[in-house]
Amino acid sequence: MNVIEVKNVWKMYGKLVANEDISMTVNEGEIVALLGPNGAGKTTLVKQIYGELSPNKGEIKVLGKKPTDRQIKKLLGVIPQECEPYGDLTVWDNIYYMGRLKGVSKEVIKNRGEELLKRLDLSSKRNTLARDLSGGLKRRVLIAMALINDPKLLILDEPTTGLDPEARREVWEILIDMKREGRSMLLTTHYLDEAERLADRIYFLSRRIIVEGKPAEIKEKFADWYEVIDYANGKVYKVKGEEELKRLIMNLNGKFEVRMPSLEEIYLQVIRNAD
Numbered sequence: 001m002n003v004i005e006v007k008n009v010w011k012m013y014g015k016l017v018a019n020e021d022i023s024m025t026v027n028e029g030e031i032v033a034l035l036g037p038n039g040a041g042k043t044t045l046v047k048q049i050y051g052e053l054s055p056n057k058g059e060i061k062v063l064g065k066k067p068t069d070r071q072i073k074k075l076l077g078v079i080p081q082e083c084e085p086y087g088d089l090t091v092w093d094n095i096y097y098m099g100r101l102k103g104v105s106k107e108v109i110k111n112r113g114e115e116l117l118k119r120l121d122l123s124s125k126r127n128t129l130a131r132d133l134s135g136g137l138k139r140r141v142l143i144a145m146a147l148i149n150d151p152k153l154l155i156l157d158e159p160t161t162g163l164d165p166e167a168r169r170e171v172w173e174i175l176i177d178m179k180r181e182g183r184s185m186l187l188t189t190h191y192l193d194e195a196e197r198l199a200d201r202i203y204f205l206s207r208r209i210i211v212e213g214k215p216a217e218i219k220e221k222f223a224d225w226y227e228v229i230d231y232a233n234g235k236v237y238k239v240k241g242e243e244e245l246k247r248l249i250m251n252l253n254g255k256f257e258v259r260m261p262s263l264e265e266i267y268l269q270v271i272r273n274a275d
């Protein structure tokens, strides 16, 4: 089943086309990443998916309903871009009030909130004001707030931007855990390693969808060149196709290394060609 279905969506700001004829899906239990340069339209698209904006044309279904359906809000966990917990509230109060806003009963919040504090390693910070937390801890509080209604679907707009490498990895581990529990996720990111680590499928977006697929499929489809580092003379060769590669290697004496393009290099190549 598709938990998100976007069909031929167009979104304009005046004359500027931010989303051009976008069709995409997130299947149950999947993590899908939207990757694109600044201004590619990622935030615009996710805002329409969680009902903060409406498309000019096209249709969006979330868990089978329109994103603006009041019931949907209660079933979603959303972390918008550059969002922070309320600085003047404690960690616990942030989680508690978000639960109340989503219509979760006090009893359930108490139990689930305690569980989330433990799980996200926030128990010792429960009475700390959110403004006194580090960036990584603030992000964990946002995750707890997004999970307080036990959502089937999480929408995360750049969940690790601004975090240090260790905090990023901690967030990844939490998200992988969420997936193991069967939750579906749509995330936007600038980080290729994040998409590769987390996503079952990726959409490259640059106003429109440029490429879609599993990370390994995308690599296989677009990785039509090799880099050969010849350690004997320090030269680096770039060759296209296996035949050319074989020919080059036959002529090398001594140690060499063959490297295929990374997802990042493929992304840059594909996005550049799309402009």
Ligand SMILES: Nc1ncnc2c1ncn2[C@@H]1O[C@H](COP(=O)(O)OP(=O)(O)OP(=O)(O)O)[C@@H](O)[C@H]1O
Pocket: 013, 016, 018, 036, 037, 038, 039, 040, 041, 042, 043, 044, 045
């Ligand atoms: N409220 C708005 N009014 C007018 N133009 C907007 C508005 N919001 C976004 N835009 C424009 O729409 C385009 C897409 O912006 P959007 O924020 O969706 O891109 P993005 O891929 O999320 O970018 P980033 O990676 O920098 O967050 C950009 O050209 C942006 O300037």
